[in-house]
């Protein structure tokens with residue numbers, strides 16, 4: 115059968131070959147049948163109809179003869195043959211500032227000397243850096259109004275077209291080598307997914323839209339570095355040529371990212387490098403600061419092997435023919451002329467003056483940081499800071515604006531901050547945003563403690579606008595459709611609205627009923643009461659409440675409702691991942707964590723200082739029943755604080771304002787310790803009742819906030 119099919123394919127290929135063998139001029143202009151073709155049979159066995167060819171020729175050139183080189187993928191053109199453009203206006207939406215991170219605590223602040231520290235601040239206030247949680251297409255479209263033509267350098271490291279999820283390890287608690295930590299499989303979390311779906315066409319479509327937006331964001335002297343590898347480098351180069359123009363191609367950097375190993379290359383050629391494609395916004399006038407690369411030690415040893423009478427190592431090179439006698443005389447006086455055995459004069463280059471060579475496009479001197487190194491965040495695809503230091507130093511100046519719209523663990527921002535650049539970063543992953551926020555707070559603290567300048571930053575998201583856009587684009591507007599998709603990802607049975615006795619109950623999972631909150635709403639305690647009553651009315655004792663946003667302190671308030679109605683409520687935030695294009699697998703559903711805290715008052719000579727004590731924490735755990743998770747659950751019940759990765763306090767919180775980080779503590783790879791009573795010694799300006807907000811991020815990157823009333 116397969117053989118038969120192959121034969122037919124071969125026949126079709128012959129027909130095509132014969133047709134194309136016909137010269138484009140001559141008889142074909144009269145549209146005559148091609149000789150010989152009539153003998154050929156169609157795949158169905160019948161004779162092939164004589165092909166009548168159009169009148170191609172100098173007066174009517176065949177389209178192929180005038181075609182430009184272009185990479186085409188499915189979806190690039192619409193049904194009418196028009197190039198699909200990014201709908202910038204349709205994607206632009208207001209940004210929500212959800213957190214402000216202004217005042218890193220130094221060691222002095224930790225010791226309660228905040229006022230003194232504040233006076234000595236080295237904070238630069240010309241710009242607030244931005245970390246944005248959301249799909250970068252929407253993020254960039256939303257930033258364009260403010261930043262079109264204003265970004266000096268963009269570096270991106272998009273996930274490759276791998277079609278697989280990346281995972282990461284999640285350490286727990288204070289100690290290295292924690293018992294639970296060993297059992298990695300149970301702790302692996304999906305850090306980010308391959309958002310491109312499964313095909314090259316969808317990858318190219320996604321990338322070309324985003325590169326187009328980056329092109330718009332760049333200043334005339336700006337440039338873009340795209341980090342990729344052999345899988346997509348050749349394709350991206352063509353897309354970049356199209357978006358920027360081949361004249362803006364500045365280079366293809368080969369970064370030897372792997373050290374040679376005995377295992378690689380045993381059965382085929384080993385792969386050891388990543389590709390970084392470098393384009394400038396304009397062909398001329400781009401910003402470029404040449405970098406000196408230190409010579410390799412082996413090269414120095416081999417080349418600078420001669421030693422002069424003063425004991426200085428040198429290498430010798432021939433003297434340029436245009437060198438004047440005076441110059442040679444001067445060099446001789448300086449001891450820089452070497453005379454060979456044959457009496458030829460050569461110039462000496464001393465080892466102690468060899469400060470390296472000008473950067474070229476092969477980088478072999480930057481290595482991945484060791485997995486245990488201080489700077490490692492645990493993010494699987496984290497790139498070395500040395501790599502970003504080179505790129506940012508070469509392509510931008512201090513004070514310039516540097517962006518990374520696929521920021522991962524935030525390497526670009528961390529380096530930009532250290533080099534005195536302003537930055538904007540975005541990522542769609544919850545874990546990426548958490549990792550980056552923590553990393554950048556740490557950079558701020560370190561710079562501040564060293565008396566070096568740093569800038570504040572804010573965390574933004576697109577809030578409900580992103581969901582509305584998704585509903586509009588992907589779900590074509592219908593709210594019932596939104597509920598159906600949510601329930602499908604939750605793997606629950608969808609209840610026919612006509613048959614459900616309450617409009618508040620939308621699905622069933624096992625013996626529990628399900629409520630799906632509206633796409634725009636914040637699920638409040640009042641709604642929870644109505645849902646619990648409806649579930650009780652349908653004879654259920656358990657109900658899942660699936661919502662995009664929950665009212666502050668929902669857990670505590672639900673406890674009273676449960677007691678009142680006899681229905682156990684499970685508040686589950688709808689994971690943003692379900693909005694990813696082409697996603698089919700269900701992302702983890704994590705219950706809202708249990709968090710309790712209370713104020714701690716201390717009398718001082720000046721008055722009262724306030725701190726917050728965490729009294730209970732039960733992390734968000736996935737709704738999966740397996741043995742490993744059961745172990746984690748037990749551990750979480752016993753020592754929930756071990757699952758806290760980061761916590762912060764806004765001592766004077768207002769519902770309509772972003773969360774202001776007055777104080778934070780967090781674990782790092784190096785320092786796993788974490789306090790459960792804050793050390794802020796916060797002083798309120800005057801007596802009164804205040805609301806403090808406590809934000810806890812657990813080791814899985816899930817964020818929980820509660821409020822605490824403070825009376826001073």
Ligand SMILES: C[S@@+](CC[C@H](N)C(=O)[O-])C[C@H]1O[C@@H](n2cnc3c(N)ncnc32)[C@H](O)[C@@H]1O
Nearest residue numbers: 250271306495496497520522523525541542543
């Ligand atoms: C290879 S990682 C970047 C690693 C980074 N260079 C570092 O040093 O940590 C790629 C990142 O792109 C993010 N990403 C993928 N698609 C995205 C999208 N459409 N919008 C924003 N971020 C996206 C992923 O969540 C992931 O964190």
